[in-house]
Amino acid sequence: MNSIDSLCINSLRVVGAEMITKAKSGHPGIVLGAAPIVHTLFTRHININAQDDKWYNRDRFILSAGHGSTLLYMMLHLSGVSLTMDDLKNLRQKDSMTPGHPEYRHTKGVEISTGPLGQGIASAVGFAIAESYLAAKFNQPGLSVIDNNTFVLCGDGDLQEGIAMEAMSLAGHLGLNKLIILHDSNDIQLDGEVSFATSDNLKAKFEAMGFNYIKVEDGNDIDSVDEAISTAKNSSDKPTFIEIKTIIGYGAPNSGESSIHGKPMSQDDIKELRKNLEYNYPELEFANEVKEFYKKNVTERGISACNEWNHLLRTYEKKYPEEYAELMKFVYDDFEIDSVDDIPTWKVGEAESTRKEMGKILDWLSTKLPNIMGGSADLTASTMVKGADGIYGKDNPLGRNIKFGVREHAMAAITNGITLYGGMRGFCAGFFVFSDYLKPAVRLAAIMGLPSVFLFSHDTVCVGEDGPTHQPVEQLTMFRSMPNTNVIRPADAKEMTGAMLHAFKKDNTYPTVITSSRQGLPNLEETSAEGVSKGAYVAYKAAKDSKYAFVTCGSELSLCLEVAKKLKADGINVDVISMPSIYLFEKQSDEYKKSILKDSQKRMAVEMGSSLGWYKYASYVKGIDTFGKSMPISKIFDEYGFTVDEIYNEFKENLM
Ligand SMILES: Cc1ncc(C[n+]2csc(CCOP(=O)(O)OP(=O)(O)O)c2C)c(N)n1
Ligand SMILES: [Mg+2]
Incomplete structure (x- = not known):
């Protein structure tokens, strides 16, 4: 030497x-x-x-x-x-x-x-x-x-x-x-x-x-x-x-x-x-x-x-001005959605699973954002999540759909690598219950302030027949307790649209986790895409000075709306707060937070998952604190008491 x-x-x-x-x-x-x-x-x-x-x-x-x-x-x-x-x-x-x-x-x-x-x-x-x-x-x-x-x-x-x-x-x-x-x-x-x-x-x-x-x-x-x-x-x-x-x-x-x-x-x-x-x-x-x-x-x-590269770039700019302009967008990470005019929309009353809506909005986003790349862990047919332009591989390096195979942990870390490269934005997807397999990579994204996007389907025990190994219970609480991590659980297509637009926004300094339902959910009159960016909003106001409110999200929003309307018919005024993102809600001003969570109201939280996190927002929580069971979805709601009548009764017993 x-x-x-x-x-x-x-x-x-x-x-x-x-x-x-x-x-x-x-x-x-x-x-x-x-x-x-x-x-x-x-x-x-x-x-x-x-x-x-x-x-x-x-x-x-x-x-x-x-x-x-x-x-x-x-x-x-x-x-x-x-x-x-x-x-x-x-x-x-x-x-x-x-x-x-x-x-x-x-x-x-x-x-x-x-x-x-x-x-x-x-x-x-x-x-x-x-x-x-x-x-x-x-x-x-x-x-x-x-x-x-x-x-x-x-x-x-x-x-x-x-x-x-x-x-x-x-x-x-x-x-x-x-x-x-x-x-x-x-x-x-x-x-x-x-x-x-x-x-x-x-x-x-x-x-x-x-x-x-x-x-x-x-x-x-x-x-x-x-x-x-x-x-x-x-x-x-x-x-x-x-x-x-x-x-x-x-x-x-x-x-x-x-x-x-x-x-x-x-x-x-x-x-x-x-x-x-x-x-x-x-x-x-x-x-x-x-x-x-x-x-x-x-x-x-x-x-x-680097000087040589700059020299090369000058030649490139002269010979390929259009490509150069596009390249600069990657270099400066300068991709923004200019217009949502042709974004998919759903009619109120139409029912669809939020996973299908997630997939359709993602396909649309891919047409707007050439820098997004990702895929599923061998579950595209279930998560509906895929990248654009065909399968990425040796023969098609321009494909933006990555077939990760059943490799959840690497998938999430690779997603971070794609995002870290600069100019690119990685996303990936799987069953929500298997987010356990990739949590450490989401945690690193959160620590690094990376805007990687993690998309999950089958977000509750409503997975049904596949049983407890496939039915998430505690995963929402796990991710919501992770600092600097935006967990969004949309209730319908409008909220899913708000969630996806937020997740792929330029300059996010946190990862986003979006969960979606396996089962069809009604598209609601009361929801709002913009409301998602505030984390929570009042979806239904029973009266000017309602004494009660439900706090809920995802598939349970429509249920709570029905219960609130039934209670209204009894002369009991219960507002319904949709809270798709606790993370974004916590970022709002005290004034906004107080306008949603009124000191004068008693609240009941409703979610088909671990109750632990909801006590911050409600005095009574209807959750699921056991593992699930294998059975058809039609039986699940009765089994766990997530029906209009049961929630109605529990509300009356515990809040009034
Ligand atoms: C996931 C994980 N598990 C455990 C550790 C703790 N840890 C740090 S270095 C190390 C030993 C690794 O051995 P090696 O890579 O051969 O490092 P060397 O001792 O040769 O420096 C362990 C267990 C860690 N950092 N990450
Ligand atoms: Mg060693």
């Missing part, structure tokens, strides 16, 4: 370990072991622009092993993208720019929040899908304006996660040749040897999944790492998995042991590390030679790659 490369790598090792020791918290093992991989990738391959961290055609670097954040932070500092030396010294401290795991939107240059293992690999597949779609859409002979790689650094733990396997299986199937996964293969994980838990033949496994497999026997041999990456970049039809053998905690007294994985080194151990690496530079500093090397080989190389 060249002496300057060697100095750079040892600086990353020592400064990284010192940052962690200073923080009294962090993961030195991966920093010491994988420093040569990251150094090689950044100084010889990655094209990023320190002057514009959002440069559209930059290579994307996904640190799936988020516990290696220190490595990423040092790269962002040395490449000049962001982060000062003081930021590095503030690792893991309150309000620092260098939190424990990388956080999207918090630290400039971080492409995605990572930490929950496996998620990064899966989202990287979404990045690669977005890239290939845009490349197919815009590139012209000799003018590859979209041409970036998606690099992933993962550990052994990432590869034990189901989500990573779901996603890699799909990536291999799709032949995403711009996806390159670098595996920090150190045979050690938190609790000890990887062999305690895994004995996979990685070569056979990943080749069978449709990947190229390359092995680098010694991660310290950076020319071999470099060559492997170059080979991967030249792959024309397959993603590449590079297994790079490293030694966890390289240079530390306890290198090769799991004890170095996540425990800061003592000062004595740091001394020994420095001795073993023959490293004598001052503490927590990068030598000028190192800074210069990164400036030349990452910063300046990146800027010149």
Whole structure:
């Protein structure tokens, strides 16, 4: 190895370990072991622009092993993208720019929040899908304006996660040749040897999944790492998995042991590390030679790659002005629905399931928004959710309908990756009960403030015959309790229209979860698409000063309206509040909230799901707090007492 490369790598090792020791918290093992991989990738391959961290055609670097954040932070500092030396010294401290795991939107240059293992690999597949779609859409002979790689650094733990396997299986199937996964293969994980838990033949496994497999026997041999990456970049039809053998905690007294994985080194151990690496530079500093090397080989190389791209773009603009104008809409994420004149509408009184309405509105949205892409987890026939322009794949990279297969968790993380790419908006769908399978990816979307859209059908026990395993009960409460997550449960077509328009609005800084019914629901006079954007509104006013109100949403709105009208006939005035989105309602002014939830009213909440969340809005809740039962839907309403008579009686017994 060249002496300057060697100095750079040892600086990353020592400064990284010192940052962690200073923080009294962090993961030195991966920093010491994988420093040569990251150094090689950044100084010889990655094209990023320190002057514009959002440069559209930059290579994307996904640190799936988020516990290696220190490595990423040092790269962002040395490449000049962001982060000062003081930021590095503030690792893991309150309000620092260098939190424990990388956080999207918090630290400039971080492409995605990572930490929950496996998620990064899966989202990287979404990045690669977005890239290939845009490349197919815009590139012209000799003018590859979209041409970036998606690099992933993962550990052994990432590869034990189901989500990573779901996603890699799909990536291999799709032949995403711009996806390159670098595996920090150190045979050690938190609790000890990887062999305690895994004995996979990685070569056979990943080749069978449709990947190229390359092995680098010694991660310290950076020319071999470099060559492997170059080979991967030249792959024309397959993603590449590079297994790079490293030694966890390289240079530390306890290198090769799991004890170095996540425990800061003592000062004595740091001394020994420095001795073993023959490293004598001052503490927590990068030598000028190192800074210069990164400036030349990452910063300046990146800027010149970006300049070349800008040059290419000027030619593109001249030759293909229309395509250029369209491309700029992606670059600036500038898609908005200009008119809803031809949006599907439904007549009052007409009954249809809200899932069918969701599907039809989505099809319409796809005609308006060329940047939306997604699909279902093998349930299009049930969810009615599909992307436009045919099935996305090797033969049709312009297809916007992704057949995810039964891979819910990867589906949701891939959806996030598509959204994170920039300019694109991912959506996906499944049965609501199986949202359990993808919740961690929605949670990450919420943490990142991503506007990914998660669409679900079969939102209550009204699934019926399939029984308790298929009947959601607690899922609404689960998602509603998730911070920064907009859960909308529309009651009919008008509310579904409002929900879908809201979900795909430009500039949302939260994910949207929309649930829909399996069964047909009447389209109501009383509903309002605009009301959805306020979260809740009074759908039925029994009298000017009604003493009571129902708070409800989804399929139970029509039921409550009937009950309220029956009570009205008895001279009892009960308003009906439709509350499709608690999240949006909570964002309204106190004045608005008070105008909907009047202090003078006693309220009963009605929803075919867990009652837990509704006590904030009602003194009595009619919910379902048991698992469901297999039976025809016609019997379900009686079984759980979701009938006009039962609700009428319960209201009288409990509120009056
Ligand atoms: C989903 C998930 N489960 C558990 C963890 C906690 N965790 C972080 S790193 C790690 C060990 C992973 O081993 P490996 O990827 O080999 O990392 P190395 O020890 O080699 O750095 C564990 C269990 C996590 N971050 N995410
Ligand atoms: Mg490991």
